[in-house]
Amino acid sequence: MLRDTTSKVVLFGGIAIILLGAMMPNWIVNQLMFGFSRALAILGLLVLWRTGLVSFGHAFYFGLGAYTVAIVDIQLGVTDVFIRLLGGAIIAGFAGFVIGFIMRNYRDIFFAMLNTAISMVLYGIIVKTESLGSTDGFAISLPTIFGIAPETKYPLFVIITMIAMISALAVNFYLKTTVGRLTTPIRDNEIRVEYLGFSVAHAIHLKYTISAVLAGGAGALMAMSLGQVDPDSMINWTVSGELVFITILSGPGNVIAPFIGSLVFEVLRTYAFELAPQAWQLIVGATFLTIIFFLPGGIWSLIAKLGRKNS
């Protein structure tokens, strides 16, 4: 399972980052936490993107994961980081599994829009419900690890990085299985896949559910990293749009791509806001157009090209 280059890079890169993290200033650790959290959602969208499916509503699962953390914190007093994470991932995953029964029959624009509609239903509910925080959201108490409340962000950072590594390795493995390989074939020719003997609906359902679990986990980790949740930064369709942007920015070529793309996004966001807060959306939009026109394989395609030149 760990034979290929990608897995080795994930493993050793991850360990290196964990070790380096102990020496890095807080603001870098924060960026990495946010970036890696979000990257989990992008991993799921990558699998769907390879299959030819783009969801414009995955903030639904991201938000479900984040709000689950908020609710178990406030209503149940749960502070353990693993329970919170699992809670978020499982609830989002379950929702994805159920919605997947319907979603697996949709493609193209309809797939994108049905996801948007569902995510905006959740947005509408939360924004108008006081007990769910409305537009203000909730603050989240610091997570504990095995009952211990850490004094710095470092332990949380280590956990997030480890979850990121495990997820990347898991998705990498999945993409090598027979059903995992049914991304490009489904995108290219669904009818042929059916005629070869595999249920396209089942394959898509599985991928969708996986993407929901990942997005839910991402939301949970993000909520814990930020220390707060609110609908406009976690469930609104603009958040879904951001997730799609990072997916395209990263490129679908490799499971490492989402992490690079997410980090680039974090850095871009931080500096763009400092330099020119009015121009953040413009930068994202312009980058989006540039990638679509000139670099459809995303940042990863550049890295792959460099790798080829050196080998």
Added chain:
Amino acid sequence: METFLTILLDGLQFSSYLFIVSAGLTIIFGVMKILNVCHGSFYAWGAYTAAFFIGKFSDMGMPDAVGFLIIVAAAIAVGVVLGFIIEQGILKYMYQRDEVLIVLATFGLFLVLEDIILIAFGTDPYFAYQPMALLDSVEMGGIIRDVYGLSLIGVATMVAVGCWFLLNKTKWGVILKAVIFDREMGISMGINVPFVYTLTFIGGAILGGLGGAYIAPTISVAPGLGTEVIVLSFAVVVVGGMGSIAGAAIGSLIIGILRALAVHELPQVELFVVFAVMAIVLVFRPEGLFAPAKPRKI
């Protein structure tokens, strides 16, 4: 009785501006098969341009009635300038690409245009109440309504009739319908499809701008205007059927009245109900209520 009338009129007004915007969105989708996310920007630009110039002209001492001319001019200017630049500068190069990719490109354009508004007009809200104040208010059925709001319903009706006339009674309508049904057949029949695409996009953009321009006097024109309108017009177009003007009309009515009902009777579901309807339609009748018939290929 009064509440019923209030809800009905609120609903109709809401439906009206939604229809004007969505008609543009749906015609662009029907002809070009593009779900134009930056349609929200046309709306926002129309609103800002109208509000800005109404304010300026009012400062110069011009009569308030000029505001109406400005509204129409703003819509046309936004539609022609932005529509032309976007279609010729970006979209033209993408027609053979995946339709989802084109949607993503229009999303990128939306983001760019939103920020250009911030840069051009600043973050403070604009108020251009003059046309609305000019028309004053009227009492009907026991309630008082702004005539301006009622005029919005009139404008939407004119747009609807105009579109119906264009599509069903003119040669242009025949050409549009041909391209909607089968672009390639249209080309082989000698239709200048690229030209039709450009005109359609500009026309749709003008409608988007008109929706924003006409609503500007009734609201505070502030950043973020486009964001909400896009998802609402998506909902309209999904419910009514993508590519159908009649569908956009019915969809706007359904969503407008539902929203008015929610605002007055059950405010908690105001946002949720629109998208719930959108989701339900997508699940049970994804083509929408009035989708143009699609011939089965192969």
Added chain:
Amino acid sequence: MTRAAPILEIRDLLKTFGAVVAAKDINIDISRGEIVGIIGANGAGKTCFVNMVTGYLSPTSGSITFEGVELVGKGPREVTHAGISRSFQVSQVFHSMTVAENLRIALAIAENRGVNALRIMESDALEAKCNDVLKRYKLEDYRDMTVSVLSQGIRKLLDIAMAVVSEPRILLLDEPTSGISVEEKFDFMDVVMGALREDNVTVLFVEHDMEIVERYVSRVLAFYQGEIIADMSPDKALADDKVQEFVIGKRH
């Protein structure tokens, strides 16, 4: 001619689309190992027939029994699992993948059923089988080329090869030589039929080219307006008056 029980029995097949009758009174028995040609003018109902046998379309009424099992009501996936595969008039392949990748995924789907689909796809056994298929269908030179740059002829070979990897007992070929130049048709069919003969597959193929039909089949089914107007050996079929008039187009 074998006298064994037929492996495919079709009884009273009827297919209507509203007022249009696409297939009517279809009654056929196919025995194991037969090579059958299906001929008929365009619109006669040949592809509709293939679509019904492979589960893509449901007949309005009638039955299709394969090795004793009723196929009507099953979709293409289940029909493939049962043992019937098809190729397509316009080759249905994965155009952004290479020839070898196309074959590998076809093999993997056929071999790794159920829970096995969650195991890693690549293996030495899979690679060996892939090489074997590439060799039998003379596709070795194209193995690492992306399908989208390849000619129709190669794509059709690949299309057929992919249908065969599931080791079907019946193979339906829908106009295998259409789109292939006249000079190459025979070489093409030689490769295909040679590879198929090795596995003793029962083959039904839809074909317009009568020379191909004469050379490779032992039995001809002629369609006209949804009905079978002839069911006999090639020489008799081609001499038959009705076939002459309605399929070949000769007027008297």
